[in-house]
Amino acid sequence: MNLNQFIPTRPFAPEPRFLWPDGKKCAVMLCFDVDGETTALSEDPALERRRTTMSQCAYGPRVGVPRILGLLKHLEVLGTFFIPSWIVERHPKMTDAVFAAGHEIGAHGHLHEKLSNLSPEEELGVLEKSLGILEKQIGQRPLGYRAPWFEINPGTVDLLAANGFVYNASLMADDVPFIHANGLVEIPGQWLLEDWEQFAFNAEPAWGFIPEDCDKVFRLWWREFEAMRDYGCCFVLTLHPWLSGRPSRVQLLERLIFGIIDTGDAWIATGSEIAAWVKAHPDARREIDFDQEVAS
Numbered sequence: 551m552n553l554n555q556f557i558p559t560r561p562f563a564p565e566p567r568f569l570w571p572d573g574k575k576c577a578v579m580l581c582f583d584v585d586g587e588t589t590a591l592s593e594d595p596a597l598e599r600r601r602t603t604m605s606q607c608a609y610g611p612r613v614g615v616p617r618i619l620g621l622l623k624h625l626e627v628l629g630t631f632f633i634p635s636w637i638v639e640r641h642p643k644m645t646d647a648v649f650a651a652g653h654e655i656g657a658h659g660h661l662h663e664k665l666s667n668l669s670p671e672e673e674l675g676v677l678e679k680s681l682g683i684l685e686k687q688i689g690q691r692p693l694g695y696r697a698p699w700f701e702i703n704p705g706t707v708d709l710l711a712a713n714g715f716v717y718n719a720s721l722m723a724d725d726v727p728f729i730h731a732n733g734l735v736e737i738p739g740q741w742l743l744e745d746w747e748q749f750a751f752n753a754e755p756a757w758g759f760i761p762e763d764c765d766k767v768f769r770l771w772w773r774e775f776e777a778m779r780d781y782g783c784c785f786v787l788t789l790h791p792w793l794s795g796r797p798s799r800v801q802l803l804e805r806l807i808f809g810i811i812d813t814g815d816a817w818i819a820t821g822s823e824i825a826a827w828v829k830a831h832p833d834a835r836r837e838i839d840f841d842q843e844v845a846s
């Protein structure tokens with residue numbers, strides 16, 4: 551069979567979903583969720599005794615983050631690091647190093663708590679605690695929030711706006727940013743562009759699957775980048791340093807970011823830079839949801 555016969559002769563060239571700065575075709579947000587030891591502790595505090603499981607998670611803040619910081623410096627790009635405040639207290643110099651390198655630090659719970667398990671009062675308590683610890687460590691309040699496990703509650707968007715956040719990066723109903731009714735910017739993500747599904751594995755407790763080949767993962771993420779660039783989308787990549795800080799995966803990331811830079815027309819930005827652009831240019835978004843007016 552000749553596969554070439556299926557290549558369209560008149561390719562579909564959609565209008566861009568969003569107009570990005572300086573005529574760029576798409577935006578790219580590189581997110582590093584530094585969950586470290588809270589990956590285990592938020593599942594069960596008794597896992598603290600499981601020294602090997604805990605050490606696999608601690609590899610992220612101890613070895614993964616320094617290695618990733620080196621790569622980002624080499625490539626001259628900035629990332630957005632969502633750090634649970636328990637990790638900030640346990641690894642203060644790691645947190646300082648991320649901030650000193652110019653990267654953005656966002657809130658990500660205290661012990662990576664699942665919001666669906668919390669009452670509204672508990673959710674507020676965790677948010678205030680994490681903000682206090684982050685502010686004490688880096689001297690400023692974070693502007694961005696990523697919910698642990700990406701899952702938020704019905705009241706979370708208003709809670710974030712009331713606590714001075716500019717953006718949330720937790721929902722998945724779009725592939726370009728939008729502005730909530732209360733003014734909070736949403737920068738949507740997706741599970742396809744996440745490293746847990748590709749690389750996570752622990753024998754017991756059983757996490758993840760057989761780790762994937764980096765070449766396969768490169769193809770998966772690169773194809774999505776190319777297509778999101780064609781559609782004018784916001785490519786939100788979410789990586790965990792205890793997974794993506796391993797050597798072959800850092801080289802995968804190097805290959806990916808280098809390819810993105812090499813296109814010359816992708817805007818690599820932090821969450822707050824993207825949110826500021828969205829707030830200043832509300833007409834940049836192209837609505838394609840037929841029921842958008844009904845839904846809002």
Ligand SMILES: [Zn+2]
Binds near residue numbers: 583585658697699
């Ligand atoms: Zn997380």
